[in-house]
Amino acid sequence: MRKEIVAGVYPTMLTPFKADLSIDFDAVERLIEWYIKKGIDGLFAVCQSSAMFELSKRERKELCQKTVEITDGRYPVMASGHVSDVLEDQAADLNDMADAGADALVLVSNRLAAPWEDDRIWMRNLEKLIQMLPEDIPLGFYECPYPYKRLLSTEIIKELVVSGRFEFVKDTCCSPTLITERAELVQGTSLKFFNANAATLLHSLKAGYSGYSGIMTNFHTDLYYKLCSSWKEMGDKAEELQNYLGNASTIECQFYPANARYSLIKEGIFSNLLSRRQDARLRQITESEKMEIDQFYAVSKQMSAIFSEKNQ
Template identity: 30%
Template structure:
């Protein structure tokens, strides 16, 4: 599944025409699901109305061809509930809920936060743990408690640790699906039991990422390793600066979107253009 960017014009306004073309391209290339307004979609710099509109338009443009997962997390529980309620009304298939950021809740606080959202909105919910971004790490024991809630169906784990994936699977059993949120370790995560990857790299190489994920989920290690070896330069170089800076520049270089990105994020530094372009050249055609 692609953690899709939100295309923007040079002035920072949302570029809806490019967004439509991106979604159609992803579906044609085999992307299995669209995850809108997550970290890569610049949820942190979109206003409430823009956030809502990206979800609405994603649902309309996808038109039930693949599942739509809407990013609706927040560092305030009431805010996350409000966003999640809107996503349900808009027709999203599920919601992606990041752990609260900056305020660093306890494990009990994390449990109560996600429990409150699940009780408030009857929609499938995918939790999202990304300690490098949020400053808080939701432990497997807490996830094990949350998997007992019926509409909490999955976790996107972005710690980047295969040991953590093992621990999570041990704690949740069949109670929820575990997805990788770290492209560099996604293949190994799927080979040990993760159900897929919510991917940044898929923004620029959707077909190859789909094929790698399918091979890894099927346990076809040799084929998965061959495909992932082609993708590894992207897994690395798309994080030379904070996401989504490199991936938006890469899509601009490929001709799919304009140059827009919102402050405090800035365009990719000139000295990283070469490494990102080289990573792209091994996988995709650049006009």
């Protein structure tokens, strides 16, 4: 039985590595249990944060399978692994995730057409791809910024709603105006939008978005869980928490995901900063950047104490 994709917080999972750059599945288990302890509603595995573009086909499937096994039905697991260029290979990518036990398959919006190709070509390719996927599994979309960002147009979103196959969109538009328009388009439908942008999170929740799925869950998941699950009851405190989360999210511009790996070392989850990303191999996180994360980490702990359930 596949678990339902419910509203809430879906961390974009990082992938820890051993010294030989193989996946450290012991650390994967620690990471999943840490997410759960902090408060989540599901997991987004084999995504860009997971280094899906740097993993082999076998590793992507194994990572999804291990995530499903460790989660053991406690939470829904969405997975992408949608990295190939040719449609038949894309279908193989996604079918691997389905075979590994994912509860939903997340397609990457930039895989279906080149930057210069229009929505007609994009839709034609989507229709072909869907024909090669299992009919009994929900689908989603991720507006992944790599290798280029392709936002879903209004017309495309309408088509996704009509199809009835789609239940999840990870939104990276970062635009309050567009967020409001998108929320209206999917109101009363099975398609849920999850914001990846911290600064606009409370605005999106008020507009009708279903939650958060972004990289800042790798720093302080609990604060996102608090806002997404309790913003209606929090009153002015919701704005106070939003102000912190929006400001804190500027750490994304530092050196992600190395900074998140360093933060998770402080949590006792990761054992090293090793990554397969080329930029992370060419330069190390600096001592000054580590100090910034140390200070960021301390303030996040203070905010977690302030906004913990027992104090609110």
